[in-house]
Every structure is written in C-alpha cells, then in structure tokens.
Amino acid sequence: MSRQTKPMVWSLAGLDNSGLAGQLADVKTIQALGAHACSVTTAITAQNSQRVVAINPSTTEQLESQLEALRELGEPNAIKVGLLPSINCLELLIDFLEQAEKSIPLVFDPVIETSSGTQLMPDEVIEQLYKLLPLVTVITPNIDELARLTGQDTKSIEDIESQAKTLIDWGVGSVLVKGGHWPSERASDFFINRNNKFWLHSDRKETDNSRGTGCVLSSAIATSLALNYSIEDAVVIGKMALNQGLRHSYPVREQKGPLSVKSWPIDEQDMPQLTKQYSLSEYYFPSLEKQILGLYPVVDSAEWLERLLPLGITTIQLRVKDLKGDSLESEIQKAVAISRQYNARLFINDHWQLAIKYQAYGVHLGQEDLDDADLAAISQAGLYLGVSTHCFYEVARAHAIKPSYLACGPVYHTDSKQMPWIPHGIENLNYWKNLMQSYPWVAIGGINTDRIADVASTGVSGIAMISAITKAHNPEQTATNMMQLIEQHRPRV
C-alpha cells in the first residue's frame, strides 16, 4: 500500500455536465498536477459546447452536507472557487473560511458569464462579493470580469493596472488579470499584490478548443499553493499548465473542446516570459552554443586568476564584494587583462558598468541586480550574460531576457552566502536543466570534490564554486582533480 500523502484541493464550483469547463476541468487539472481533488458542487449546470440548457444551484442543505462531509476529512490545503450561484452559497463559504483553524489559500475565478454570454453569477451575488474579497489569496478575473467587478471600463494597459490595484485596495491578497481576450499579439496577464507587480507573456496558441481556460488556470494555481509554492511561483506554474493544456486540447464531436493538462510542467515552450513593465525587451545576448563552461571558480581577486588560469580553466568569475572606487576598478582591469592572456571567459559579478568599460567576456547578475542593470547597454557592448535563478518566478523573468546561461543554486547547503532558499539537490537541478533545455545551465552552491561527479552527471554546462577551491589546502591540486572528475562524469552527447 502506498503511504504517500497528497495535498488536498477543493473545487467549489459549478458542474458543467459536458465536461468542457467547471468542476470537471478543475478536478482533471488538480489530479494531473499531483494533488487530490475534492468537490463542493455549487450548481449543476446543464450545458454543451453550443448552449446553456439550465443552471440548477445547489440547495443550502446540499451545500451544507458536502461541506460537512469534507470537513470531517480535514481542512483542504487550498480551495479553488468558481461559480457562486446564490447568496446562500457565498455566505456558507465565508462562514467556513472564517471558522477554519488556519487560513486556507483560496483562488477565486469570478465566473460571471459563460463565453457564449449566459450570465451565471446573479447580480445580487456580485453586489455582495466585497464580503469574500478579504479572504481571497488570489482572484483571476478576465478583462470583462475586472470591469464588472470594479464598475469601470477597461480600455488600456493603464486601466488594467489601476483596476487590479483597486481590488487589492478592497482587500484581495493578489490579482491576476487574464489577458486572453485582450487584443494584443501575445496573451499577456497582469499580476499585482502589495509587494510586487509583473506581466506574464506567452505566444497565443491557435486552437478553437479553449473551453475551460479560466478553470484550468485557477485550479492549477490552487494546486501549486497547496504544494507550498509562493504566490508568484504559483501563477507562473498556472500559466504553464494552461499553455500545456492548450497544446493538448481537443475537439468533442467536432465541436469546440476543452484543454487537457497531462502532467506537472515539463516543457520549455510552456514557460511564460515575465517582465516588470508591459513591453518585452528586444535586445539580445550572445549564445554560448556548444561551448562547455566546465569548472567555473568564483573568486574575489585578480590574483586568483593568475593561480587558476594556467591550470587550463576556461571559465572564471570575479566576485568582489568588499572593494569600491579605484581599487575595485583596478582589480577588474587586471582580471580582464589576465583573462585575455589565457583566452578565458571572465564573467564580472554585479559590476556591469566596469565590465563594459574594460570589455570583459561577460557579466553575472542576480535577480536583485536585474532591477538596476542597464541590460540594453550590456547587450549593446556585446557581453555575454549569466543570470541567477532559484524558482519558477525567477526562471520566467530570466526567460524574458534570454541570457547566455542560467544559474541554478544553491544545489547543496552553502556557507558562502546567506540565502532564503532550500537547496535544490540533484533532482531539482535535473528538473530545471531538462525543463529549460535551450539554455546552458551552471550549477552553484556547496559543490565540492565529493559531490562534483553527481553534478557533472546531470550534464550542466558549468560547475561553479567558491569555497571548495578558495578554501582548499591546495587550491591548484583541488581544481585539477575536479576538472578530471568533470571530464570523467559529464554525459557524452
């Protein structure tokens, strides 16, 4: 008997008996992403791809008994809320959430109308929604629903941003405005909460079979929250599930059919591009193509380059945290000169202006560095770019920049830098590398002689480290051993 426990996600939504949208779409998505789905059916809607035949809201007794039965199973790890067809249903949900022992992540897809134009949520419920909003972790309106909820016209990108902010002011934790119906080249969604705001862009998928997109997106977000992902990661995973679902969508009896989510995201083509402003950048960073970065020491002085480059190391990073002004500039200038002498790829950490000034090979930037760096200037100067990533949100952000490599860390525990991240381990390193296959990957964090064979076996392009070399008893000997181990263990293609 398997003892594996799965998180539990409730779909509190309307049943669409044609299986195109609503609760059946939710349940299929939740299960495909690895959680256990439970249902509280708020209405039985009789529909097919052409029309809505009837909407039969569940009675108070039916709702209460479903909640009672599920409550005895234990509180859910997340709830996806869809159609709320009556005031009773809204009030029972609010009571349940207020009486819950802990705060339950709640994703609200405010389905007001079907895509064919039939109103599903009565006006009296829409008017009372303000009572639910402070209990909502994330709401996922489309443009029409955003306009209806805020009572304003949504005519521009600025309107989307300011109306989403209005929902935050009314107490919602986060808002994801779906841009699927917005007349733009890409399908771009806007996210905002009190700490962050960004856009998620994906190419539009040419298909008529797009029934249930909102249900798939919201239940994928709920499942990701149940699996303990942050809200930023959860919306990226949600968009990936949606894109995957669209790729596998199918017609039903030659009529418009549903999306089909098959599994946890495993394909780079489903990864959205994440930008802080609406527009996507148009600059370009050089590709490393088939070049293998190999052993990639991260050092804090030019003197280390003098010691390590004669060993045949081809990639190195200068990461200076304690110098400023002239002494910093002269260290970078010296390091660039030595790297040229050995024809090595020198990445400068953080100090992109000086990297441009002295024409280093490349720059390595973390996510915080990206906020201030002039990426257009780095690109124009022809420098290679490496970007640190730790999670879905950061990978999506890096994907919008298309750097020369992506770094994944910490792979193991590290004492060289304080970070909020749990180490990825080899399994997650493999996941990221297999997911984003068009990029060379660099592994970093806690890598040493004992662990380097496992890391090299993943096929990453570069293996970066600080302490295993700079704190070694004999750094030159250690680096030489590690280069041999990489050579022995890296997969041959």
Ligand SMILES: Cc1ncc(COP(=O)(O)OP(=O)(O)O)c(N)n1
């Ligand atoms: C190869 C490589 N990967 C990750 C980092 C970390 O960069 P960053 O997140 O900017 O943190 P600091 O190094 O600036 O502390 C790196 N330097 N190199």
Ligand SMILES: Cc1ncsc1CCOP(=O)(O)O
């Ligand atoms: C800068 C950095 N970024 C992710 S892990 C790390 C530190 C790597 O140092 P070490 O190789 O000593 O663990």
Ligand SMILES: [Mg+2]
């Ligand atoms: Mg940095």
